[in-house]
Amino acid sequence: MTTRNAIHNGSGDGPQLIDSMLDWIQAGLNEEFAVPHTEKICVFGVGQCSVAGDFVSDLADTHLSFPIFMVSDTRVPGWIGKGTLSVILSATGVDEEMIDVLDALRSSGSDIFCITADGPIAHRSVGQCISIPSEAVGFGCSGFCIGAVVSLISAATGCDLKTPTRNLVKRVEHFVGELSENYVRSLAERLSRHVDAFYSTSDIHACSKWWKHVFDLNLRSLSFFGELPEFDHNELVGWSDPNSHAKELLMVVLKGSGESKLVDDIVNCMAEVLNENGRDVVTIDLGGSTPAESNLRGIVLGCALSRYIGGMY
Secondary structure, three states: EEEEEOOOOOOOOOOOOHHHHHHHHHHOOOOOOOOOOOHHHHHHHOOOHHHHHHHHHHHHHEEEOOOOOEOOOOOOOOOOOOOOEEEEEEOOOOHHHHHHHHHOOOOOEEEEEEEOOHHHHHHHOEEEEOOOOOOOOOOOOOOOOOHHHHHHHHHOOOOOOOOHHHHHEEEHHHHHHOOOOHHHHHHHHOOOOOEEEEEEEEEHHHHHHHHHHHHHHHHHOOEEEEEEOOHHHHHHHHHOOOOOOOOOEEEEEEEEOOOHHHHHHHHHHHHHHHHHHOEEEEEOOOOOHHHHHHHHHHHHHHHHHHHHHHHHH
């Protein structure tokens, strides 16, 4: 059965867990950076802090005339060299993948900036480095990285992304205040069994990737995420497969505010076809006035759900 959930259904008793994440975004935005001007930027990261690179990549699509690239891999793109800025994110300071990236970047000629906890990455860095505050634990660490990366990209590009992000955080704080605890609990119960896939449109892919991370971490299982409408015929047929071993597979579709009418129709038709074939699809309308607001709403809603989904197993 397809369900379409409205976010604003609440008692005003918004979960307090996500307050610290929003506060730490503001703290990261207060950081000041001196970096060379460039329009060639690549962010590297794995784990929870990588959401900062994904968020800024989505943000750049609507605020900049050039892309910001996010790489969750040890492979360094061949175009990185002199005149580029490479940003390494690490919540632990010991991620082996990011150590490999740092070593690969040493001879590239790229300017390197690390945002990391104290550890081997900070000690091996050949560029500038800022420490993630030790008080920024859990989702607060990811929040600080989001704010700091926005501030860093603003300094590197000369484009003020900090002001719209501050305004965005204020709007999402209001959203949190209206978020019903009962809604979060009931949604967590709805998703209490293993979720195999999270989909969103490309303009808010950070939040679908974030949900994958949150659910994988809490459920100690693996899922995947994807973008719509890059949902091809073979994928649709695979999800529609009625064979007995696949009935338990569950997918979540996160919908933002930035879709065109055509994309909205594609997403709705996809869910309808899957529903007709007995596939369980949970569609969540995030609302928000911009894709960036939808993105951050989705991220904080994922944080709120984490209190429940881990305790159900």
